Amino acid sequence: MSTPNHTLTLNNGKKMPLVGHGLWKIPNEKVADHVYNAIKAGYRLFDSACDYGNEVEAGQGIARAIKDGLVKREDLFIVSKLWNTFHEKERVEPICRKQLKDFGLDYFDLYIMHFPIALKYVDPAVRYPPGWFHDGITPTDIQLSNATIRETWEAMESLVDTGLVRSLGLSNFNCASILDLLRYAQIRPATLQIEHHPYLVQQPLIDFVNKEGITVTAYSSFGPQGYVEMDLEHAVKTPHLFENPVVKEVAKAHGKTPPQVLLRWATQQGVAVIPKSDTLPMLLDNLDAKGFDLTEEEIKKISGLDRNLRFNNPLVYFGCLPIFN
Ligand code: NAD
16 A cells, blocks of 8 residues: 655645545546545545536545545545536535535535636536536537626635635636736635646746745646547647657656656646546556656756647637637
8 A cells, every 4th residue: 555645735734635636537437436446545635526527426435435444534635626607606605515415525625616717507406517518518508607706716715714615726727817816815726726747837827826825736647648538639649648758768767657757747846636547557656656756857858848738628629718818
């Protein structure tokens, strides 16, 4: 069994594991066992979201691990996200309570605004998770809500006041929208979760948020890998980072695997990671990505692979809104 995770201290003093596990795209029927096995392997942070549609099963895995005495609730760091259709202030607390109920938990360690995009409300009784399209099927049916980011953030701050959530975070925000939010935030975001890998380094954004005391969590650390399984054309056509000669050479020099090098490249720079593993060997491989150090030269070489290449850009793929521009 691996040793417990290293942690990062957030701007509110809470500790967050440096390496966690992402739950997007894990089939519902596998999530409970997967979470249980990940806890057994030593994972303490799980990154979930309303949009992943598997919070009930993730909660079952957690409950079993607690019941079997593998961990206590306070040993875990459970992250979930507010979906875009629940940005109006009166929607925030009810949906957070539903997500907690699905998980079987009293509180989330971190609750993140998934995207800086407010979509028209969809009743969870009608369709859950609601997804991007208002009618549930037509990719151009993106209906916006009038809720501002400020309205949503203030409602999220109330979740901390009521004890439903310990820390708040942002995801998929750019520098300008963070700057604006910091003008009025009574509770500063503790983390920013962004797509981050050697093809999309975003160093100026990372430097800016770090200076503001906000910790960065990388998602899709393996670049195209997580999108190949979705058959996303430009991910399929992009050379895999696992096969990249620079990454392979560094891996060979340290006796590690390419995925471990990609994760260490991030964590050594203070960026938390949440890789999604599909098998037990992957779970172990990814958790073991901390016990070695890359040289500065190696970090620079890997960062030099940057192509400003983004894979998670849903509204662009649907031909609707260029949200990152
Ligand atoms: P990822 O970069 O973690 O890649 C997953 C792919 O890599 C899978 O195909 C898996 O089989 C493979 N893989 C994992 N470990 C491996 C190993 N050791 N060896 C070989 N192959 C390995 O992809 P991801 O799922 O896009 O991102 C991870 C997590 O980030 C998600 O599960 C989710 O929690 C989060 N995320 C958040 C957002 C957001 O908008 N905030 C968007 C995307 C992902």
